Each structure stands twice: as C-alpha cells, then as structure tokens.
Amino acid sequence: MSNPSVEKHEFQAEIRQLLDIVIHSLYTHREIFLRELVSNAADALEKFRHLHLTEKEVFDDRLPLEINITTDDQAKTVTIQDFGVGMTREELIENIGTIAHSGTKKFLKALAEGNQRDVNLIGQFGVGFYSAFMVAKRVRVYTRSWHPEGTGHCWTSDGSGTFEIEEVEGQRRGCKIVLELKDDCHEFANADRIREILRRYSSFVPFPINLNGERVNTVQAIWLRNKNEIKDEEYTEFYKYQANAFDEPRYRLHFSADAPLAIHALLFVPQENPERWGFGRIDPEVALYCRKILIDAQPKDLLPEWLRFLRGVVDCEDLPLNISRETLQDRTLIEKLNKIVTGRFLKFLAEEAKNRPEGYDEFFRKFGIYIKEGVATDFTHREALAKLLRMESSVTEKGKYPSLADYVSRMGSEQREIYYLIGPNREALEASPYYEAFKLRGLEVLFLYEPVDEFVMNNLREFDGKKLVSADSPDLKLPDVPTPEAENALSEDETKALCSWLKDTLGERVGKVEASQRLVDSPAMALNTDFMSAHMRRMMRAMDQEVSNNVKVDLQINPRHPLIINLNKARETKGDLAPLIAEQLLDDALIAAGLLEDFRPMLGRLNRILEAAAQS
Numbered sequence: 237m238s239n240p241s242v243e244k245h246e247f248q249a250e251i252r253q254l255l256d257i258v259i260h261s262l263y264t265h266r267e268i269f270l271r272e273l274v275s276n277a278a279d280a281l282e283k284f285r286h287l288h289l290t291e292k293e294v295f296d297d298r299l300p301l302e303i304n305i306t307t308d309d310q311a312k313t314v315t316i317q318d319f320g321v322g323m324t325r326e327e328l329i330e331n332i333g334t335i336a337h338s339g340t341k342k343f344l345k346a347l348a349e350g351n352q353r354d355v356n357l358i359g360q361f362g363v364g365f366y367s368a369f370m371v372a373k374r375v376r377v378y379t380r381s382w383h384p385e386g387t388g389h390c391w392t393s394d395g396s397g398t399f400e401i402e403e404v405e406g407q408r409r410g411c412k413i414v415l416e417l418k419d420d421c422h423e424f425a426n427a428d429r430i431r432e433i434l435r436r437y438s439s440f441v442p443f444p445i446n447l448n449g450e451r452v453n454t455v456q457a458i459w460l461r462n463k464n465e466i467k468d469e470e471y472t473e474f475y476k477y478q479a480n481a482f483d484e485p486r487y488r489l490h491f492s493a494d495a496p497l498a499i500h501a502l503l504f505v506p507q508e509n510p511e512r513w514g515f516g517r518i519d520p521e522v523a524l525y526c527r528k529i530l531i532d533a534q535p536k537d538l539l540p541e542w543l544r545f546l547r548g549v550v551d552c553e554d555l556p557l558n559i560s561r562e563t564l565q566d567r568t569l570i571e572k573l574n575k576i577v578t579g580r581f582l583k584f585l586a587e588e589a590k591n592r593p594e595g596y597d598e599f600f601r602k603f604g605i606y607i608k609e610g611v612a613t614d615f616t617h618r619e620a621l622a623k624l625l626r627m628e629s630s631v632t633e634k635g636k637y638p639s640l641a642d643y644v645s646r647m648g649s650e651q652r653e654i655y656y657l658i659g660p661n662r663e664a665l666e667a668s669p670y671y672e673a674f675k676l677r678g679l680e681v682l683f684l685y686e687p688v689d690e691f692v693m694n695n696l697r698e699f700d701g702k703k704l705v706s707a708d709s710p711d712l713k714l715p716d717v718p719t720p721e722a723e724n725a726l727s728e729d730e731t732k733a734l735c736s737w738l739k740d741t742l743g744e745r746v747g748k749v750e751a752s753q754r755l756v757d758s759p760a761m762a763l764n765t766d767f768m769s770a771h772m773r774r775m776m777r778a779m780d781q782e783v784s785n786n787v788k789v790d791l792q793i794n795p796r797h798p799l800i801i802n803l804n805k806a807r808e809t810k811g812d813l814a815p816l817i818a819e820q821l822l823d824d825a826l827i828a829a830g831l832l833e834d835f836r837p838m839l840g841r842l843n844r845i846l847e848a849a850a851q852s
C-alpha cells in the first residue's frame with residue numbers, strides 16, 4: 237500500500253508462531269472464535285461501565301452498552317461491534333501484536349502436546365483474540381478509545397508476519413471487528429449458524445447481544461433467582477460461562493442472606509484442582525457484584541486464600557453503588573462478607589461430609605490440600621477446618637479416610653492424646669519401628685503422607701481438647717504393658733553395659749543410648765532430638781538452604797532382639813566386626829527415620845560385614 241498514513245508493524249516472534257499454527261493447523265472447534273471476540277467485547281463494555289462512574293468526560297457518552305453482530309452472506313463477512321472502552325493507537329499496538337502475553341508460550345506448548353481440546357482453551361491463555369484467524373483470511377479492527385481526545389484507527393492483518401494501522405475518521409466509541417472469512421469458513425456468514433454458537437457459548441454475557449438487529453440473549457443474573465426455579469443444566473451452563481470452565485461442577489452452593497448483609501451467593505467447586513496441572517497458584521475468582529453490576533471479577537480478600545479454588549459470584553446489595561476496584565477500601569464490609577460466605581461454605585462442606593461421605597472423600601482427595609492450608613494458616617476457621625480433615629488410619633483399611641472426630645470416638649477412656657505418623661506411604665509406616673509400640677498397645681495411629689502434613693499438625697496442635705502427638709516423638713508416655721517374652725533377653729546390667737559401649741563406639745553420632753520400652757520387632761530406633769524434623773530437613777534442602785548432615789538423635793535399643801543379644805556377645809568376641817555392626821545399626825535406624833541422607837559411607841562397611849557373614 238502506498239497510502240502514507242498507513243504504518244506497518246511486525247508481529248512479535250512468539251505471536252507470529254502462534255498465528256502460524258492458528259491459521260494453518262487448527263481445524264476443530266473453530267466456532268469458538270466468536271465466544272472469544274464476544275467475551276472481549278463484553279470485557280470492554282464492563283471496563284467502560286466502570287470508567288463511566290468515575291470519569292467526568294468520555295467520548296460518545298450516549299451509546300448503549302451492547303454488542304452488535306452482523307453477518308453478510310454475500311460478502312462472506314461477520315462483524316462484531318461493541319461500544320466499550322475501545323483502544324488508542326498505542327493500546328492497539330500493545331494489546332494485539334507486539335507484546336506476547338505470558339500465556340502465548342504456554343498455549344503453544346499445550347498445542348504442541350497435541351490435545352484437540354486445547355484450542356477450546358485458547359481464551360484461558362489470554363490469547364483469545366488471535367482465534368479470529370482460524371476463520372478469517374483478513375481481520376480488520378476499527379476502534380476509537382473512550383478518551384475524549386484522539387481519533388479512530390483501523391488495524392488490519394492477514395495473520396502473516398505483519399499488521400497495519402491507519403487513522404480513520406468518524407469512528408464510534410469501542411471496537412468493530414470485521415472478519416473476511418476463509419473459503420472453507422463461509423458457514424460463519426450464516427446468521428443461523430452464528431445464533432447457534434452465541435446460544436451455546438454466550439448466553440450469560442451480561443450485555444445485550446443483537447444479531448442482525450435482533451436480540452439473542454436475555455441477561456440472566458441467575459444467582460438472584462429463586463433456587464427452586466433453577467434447573468441443574470442452567471446452573472452448569474452458568475458455571476461454564478462464569479468460570480470459563482469446561483467441566484461439570486463438583487459442588488454448588490446457592491444461598492441468600494438478609495442479615496447482617498443482604499447477599500446472594502452462588503459458589504462452585506470444579507471437578508479438578510487446576511494447581512495440580514502445573515499452572516502454578518490459581519487466582520481467586522469468585523466475582524463480587526452489586527445488584528448485577530460487576531465490582532471486581534477477582535477481588536482479593538472476598539474469601540480466604542485457601543478458598544481460591546472456588547468459582548462463582550457473590551452479590552451484595554449493601555455495597556455502595558459507585559464503588560470501583562480502586563476505591564474498594566471499605567475493608568470492614570469486605571471482612572464481613574468474607575466471614576459470612578466462608579462460614580456458609582464450611583457449613584456446607586460439613587453437611588456434605590456427613591450426608592454424602594463418599595463424594596466428600598473424593599473432594600478431599602482432590603482439594604484436601606486447600607483444607608490443610610486453611611488449617612495451617614487460618615486461625616479464625618481452624619476449628620471448623622480441622623473437622624473437615626481426612627487421613628488414613630492404622631485401624632481402617634487402605635483407601636479409607638476417617639476424620640479426627642472418628643479417631644476421638646474410638647479412643648479408649650485412658651487415652652489423652654491423638655497419635656499420628658508421617659511418612660512416604662502406608663506400607664512404610666506400618667513397618668516403621670515407631671509404630672510398634674502403638675500396635676502392641678492397640679493404639680490407633682493416623683497415617684499421613686504429604687510433606688505439608690507436618691506443618692498442618694504442628695499448627696493445629698490439638699483437636700477436641702486432645703493433643704496431637706507424633707508417634708516418633710522422643711518423649712512419648714505410653715501406658716505400661718508387659719513386654720513380650722523373649723529367650724536370652726539381655727539383663728538390665730548387660731543392657732546398661734552394651735548401651736555405654738555403643739555410646740563410646742558411636743561417639744558424636746548419638747546423644748543418649750538406652751533401652752527402649754517401645755520396640756517390639758525392630759532392634760533399634762533413632763529418636764530425633766534436633767529441632768528440625770526429617771521433613772523440614774528435606775524442605776530446607778529443596779529450598780537450597782544449608783542443612784548440616786549431623787542430626788542429633790538418641791538411640792534406643794531392644795534388649796530382646798537377637799541382633800542386640802548377639803551384638804552384646806560380639807563386642808567381646810569379634811572386636812573388629814562389632815563396631816561396624818554398631819554403626820550399621822544406627823544407620824538402619826536413621827533410614828527408618830528418614831534421616832539418613834548420605835548412603836555412601838554405608839557401602840564399604842556393609843561389604844565388610846557381608847564378607848564376615850559369608851565366611852564359614
């Protein structure tokens with residue numbers, strides 16, 4: 237083009253790559269381009285509505301806040317127009333074309349992994365606009381910003397390396413996007429086809445959408461309706477629109493309250509926990525409305541952090557109407573809202589746990605991490621949250637998740653404490669020397685497998701007035717029971733002598749060495765007297781923190797165990813071998829405790845022990 241007012245720009249490299257794929261290799265779900273452009277139009281209208289509350293002067297003040305779509309079957313075009321905020325020349329360049337959103341890369345990666353559904357997710361990666369190029373051979377964006385000064389512009393591209401920007405006169409506020417359809421996409425110039433797509437994806441767009449002059453959506457603030465009149469499908473559809481989701485919600489809670497605040501809330505728990513998909517920490521997305529007007533789509537303090545997996549809407553009639561994101565300063569109001577909504581949701585979960593325990597267990601398997609986070613960080617709701625915890629137990633079968641209350645209901649009349657043990661899995665915990673004393677006494681132990689559990693238990697500290705005590709604590713007080721009979725068990729004097737020999741032999745590696753009241757089947761166990769637990773040590777290492785290799789442990793031995801009995805003899809008769817056995821005994825105990833970090837010194841020693849064992 238020779239027109240001097242036309243400026244040519246290059247697409248940023250990643251966007252070019254994205255466009256190349258969008259244009260040349262995406263042939264399924266192409267209709268979602270419309271959802272993306274309509275939701276951009278709705279976003280622009282929403283932004284304008286806010287602006288209008290605070291800005292004194294705006295361009296084209298009287299335009300209706302609506303979206304107009306027109307199809308032209310002759311010219312093979314479809315046009316999406318909104319009277320939203322529009323874009324200045326600089327915004328055009330910045331928003332579409334030159335600055336690659338961080339989602340660009342992620343989307344490219346998802347596409348490379350070849351899942352058909354990923355196209356459908358384009359909007360979630362913040363690159364929805366480019367989906368227009370799936371169906372259009374040329375895209376024109378006519379736009380005029382709401383700013384009183386300035387003029388209109390037209391952005392044009394065929395999606396290959398460049399785009400052009402030109403000044404245009406007589407442009408109305410907002411955006412008008414004209415798509416010249418590709419030859420194999422002429423269906424989208426057909427009004428019936430477009431109506432069908434709008435109904436499918438854009439029913440709840442909170443602005444009128446007109447197709448060739450005819451209204452196609454009726455605004456439905458579903459959360460304000462009586463819940464007896466709402467069908468499950470309507471809820472699901474609303475959830476999909478509002479949360480940008482593609483699944484069926486796992487839970488839904490719809491309630492209204494009059495006091496102390498007049499609120500209507502509709503909350504959803506998704507099927508899956510997206511933080512497990514590697515997207516990192518998700519943002520809280522329960523939107524805050526006031527009488528159907530969006531105040532903030534992602535209000536930070538409306539709910540506690542650990543409820544960030546919830547989706548939905550909270551509508552509060554008592555919010556001042558001219559409030560905006562920036563001026564949402566009335567903390568006490570938000571705090572009150574937070575308290576009411578969180579309280580209701582916790583009550584809802586408690587009811588689900590009681591009435592539909594299987595569904596709740598599944599919820600806990602997927603979302604329990606948030607409940608745990610809440611227990612550890614939210615003092616206000618700790619007690620209610622603790623009741624919602626689920627974990628395996630030594631007395632229930634694998635895969636069953638009793639609660640702390642279940643544990644308490646099974647406690648014997650003398651038992652004062654709740655015992656738990658943290659480790660990699662059930663098998664390891666059942667075989668752990670720490671569990672032996674509990675098994676012998678018929679005491680229930682809760683089994684926990686996640687690194688956060690230690691943090692959770694340390695913060696919770698007690699439940700129902702009972703202290704939570706780790707089964708590997710050095711200072712446990714368990715009821716006396718007769719120790720199991722054993723032949724040749726070491727006498728008290730022999731035990732004492734062996735202990736002091738062990739202390740001399742192991743030197744700095746151990747603190748106290750003494751006979752254990754807790755061991756049944758294992759020869760020895762290590763009791764961590766360090767302030768840092770095995771889990772903490774691993775976490776510190778993972779965070780690149782210096783952690784010394786020398787853990788402070790006490791060693792307890794089992795005077796009834798054949799290895800201990802034989803070791804006591806060996807220290808007299810096999811002067812060379814006995815110290816090696818002592819060292820290995822300690823290392824074995826450290827392994828069981830998850831405290832041995834460097835296995836290499838063990839190998840040479842084991843070879844020498846094996847050598848002796850192999851000698852006839």
Ligand code: ADP
Binds near residue numbers: 322323331361410411
């Ligand atoms: P997202 O909507 O997630 O930000 P998109 O690729 O859909 O990503 O849009 C990119 C940006 O282009 C938007 O953030 C917005 O700034 C701008 N934009 C797109 N469509 C419009 C529109 N109709 N009116 C005003 N700005 C728009």
Ligand code: MG
Binds near residue numbers: 272275
């Ligand atoms: Mg978008």
